Amino acid sequence: xxxxxxxxxxxxxxxxxxxxxxxxxxxxxxxxxxxxxxxxxxxxxxxxxxxxxxxxxxxxxxxxxxxxxxxxxxxxxxxxxxxxxxxxxxxxxxxxxxxxxxxxxxxxxxxxxxxxxxxxxxxxxxxxxxxxxxxxxxxxxxxxxxxxxxxxxxxxxxxxxxxxxxxxxxxxxxxxxxxxxxxxxxxxxxxxxxxxxxxxxxxxxxxxxxxxxxxxxxxxxxxxxxxxxxxxxxxxxxxxxxxxxxx
Numbered sequence: 060x061x062x063x064x065x066x067x068x069x070x071x072x073x074x075x076x077x078x079x080x081x082x083x084x085x086x087x088x089x090x091x092x093x094x095x096x097x098x099x100x101x102x103x104x105x106x107x108x109x110x111x112x113x114x115x116x117x118x119x120x121x122x123x124x125x126x127x128x129x130x131x132x133x134x135x136x137x138x139x140x141x142x143x144x145x146x147x148x149x150x151x152x153x154x155x156x157x158x159x160x161x162x163x164x165x166x167x168x169x170x171x172x173x174x175x176x177x178x179x180x181x182x183x184x185x186x187x188x189x190x191x192x193x194x195x196x197x198x199x200x201x202x203x204x205x206x207x208x209x210x211x212x213x214x215x216x217x218x219x220x221x222x223x224x225x226x227x228x229x230x231x232x233x234x235x236x237x238x239x240x241x242x243x244x245x246x247x248x249x250x251x252x253x254x255x256x257x258x259x260x261x262x263x264x265x266x267x268x269x270x271x272x273x274x275x276x277x278x279x280x281x282x283x284x285x286x287x288x289x290x291x292x293x294x295x296x297x298x299x300x301x302x303x304x305x306x
Contacts, residue, residue, distance in 0.1 A: 064088070068146070091116075144203065209251040248297070
């Protein structure tokens, strides 16, 4: 119960890594605020937490919209009066991007402007907006912890186009936020997993003909997130933990 009494916002908490992170953080005693667009998925996560004796609520918001992110923050502050933890997990690679592509790597010259902007909005705008609205609260509190979910695709030479660009930018944004908030006692770190077994990843795997590819566990990513929240020394900020590097 190392996070007992803490209030934790987890974005994209309805499934996959976000759900596993929510379960793991709740198991450490935190009150979980599960946020995404699809309320039914969030409610399943919340029920799972409560069935294990934990505490959680669900909030449905479109986190690509600044006013919606601010509304989320306002709701949490009105109910709990503080925000101790932000897990920036929401993101993805919508199937409409690759459903008519016969190969895994979409070349830079094959992307439409609309596709590129959609991926950047989903994977970079959301964590930016969440930091933009949550960090002022943590600064006022003189403390807090942020963990963002990047990707190995953003850490290495990758053929994933806009997705890799966005995930790489998360690493840079993590380092920038860490430098700018360290004086306020705030830690900002990231995790960068390889291919993780999630519902969305399975859809992608099937679409590009890689059903048999080796995948890591979302629960293991959640363990890394918990490490950053509970065990990482105070001087560890602006870092990214790489996971499943051999996948």
